[in-house]
């Protein structure tokens with residue numbers, strides 16, 4: 001294993017000798033510094049209608065390029081943030097970036113909607129909804145253009161704790177989505193109680209669907225469940241035309257995945273959008289959308 005020195009001067013070991021936990025502890029100070037210096041970037045991955053690939057919104061995904069370690073996986077640094085009291089700051093940075101992009105968005109006929117991932121921990125913070133409200137007002141973005149994605153594992157049977165915060169978020173007008181649906185255990189009764197509008201089927205099942213009948217059954221059941229409960233169904237991890245066909249056949253309307261686009265830096269998202277959108281030049285030299 002090689003020893004490396006982090007910007008905070010701490011020696012760390014790599015190549016398997018070091019446990020994930022040790023690495024997380026070592027990363028905590030670096031993450032704090034990155035947040036202070038505004039070095040966490042946000043990429044945007046399109047969610048599209050499966051029927052005609054129109055943009056319905058973007059998921060905001062945090063990215064961190066560590067000066068020494070290089071790219072750190074969001075799963076890793078989100079865990080660091082959760083375990084070291086920094087998840088509020090990380091989420092705020094991502095939400096601010098997304099809201100700013102809602103303002104920057106160039107197509108006034110078709111405003112941008114954003115989705116932001118919310119850790120279970122924030123649902124324990126009674127002040128969280130008020131902070132969200134203040135940010136929405138600050139950026140002047142309508143609450144209905146913001147979706148919060150909450151992983152199903154946080155929403156397990158009989159967990160009443162997140163309900164008050166979820167309800168207050170819903171009352172603000174924010175949309176709430178259950179992310180990674182299929183990997184957690186929520187009873188039907190509990191799901192019905194949740195103020196949600198969408199189920200996002202976990203990408204593992206969507207990716208496996210073409211080759212594994214069990215995965216296909218999970219995706220189909222989730223889409224049917226969403227339908228029956230009057231919720232939107234979103235498939236994430238759509239990577240192939242075959243997956244697209246299967247999803248279309250089962251009545252899933254919205255998808256996200258590498259088949260449509262990877263997560264993109266904002267400038268490339270705009271370029272992707274215009275490439276998808278037919279425009280014509282008007283006599284005055286402005287652009288007009290045809291679809």
Ligand code: C2E
Nearest residue numbers: 061062074075078094117118119237238239256257258263
């Ligand atoms: P997620 O919320 O389920 O986000 C979707 C993940 O699936 C993203 O990974 C995205 O890049 C990936 N993905 C989308 N389509 C495809 C596909 O077709 N194929 C493959 N192989 N992957 C696809 P990413 O960006 O690495 O994020 C991983 C997880 O980290 C997210 O899963 C989310 O749980 C968490 N995360 C990312 N940003 C944030 C954040 O700002 N806050 C919180 N709390 N969690 C975040």
Ligand code: MG
Nearest residue numbers: 059117149179
């Ligand atoms: Mg998500």
Ligand code: MG
Nearest residue numbers: 179180202236
């Ligand atoms: Mg997911």
Ligand code: MG
Nearest residue numbers: 117151179180
């Ligand atoms: Mg996830």
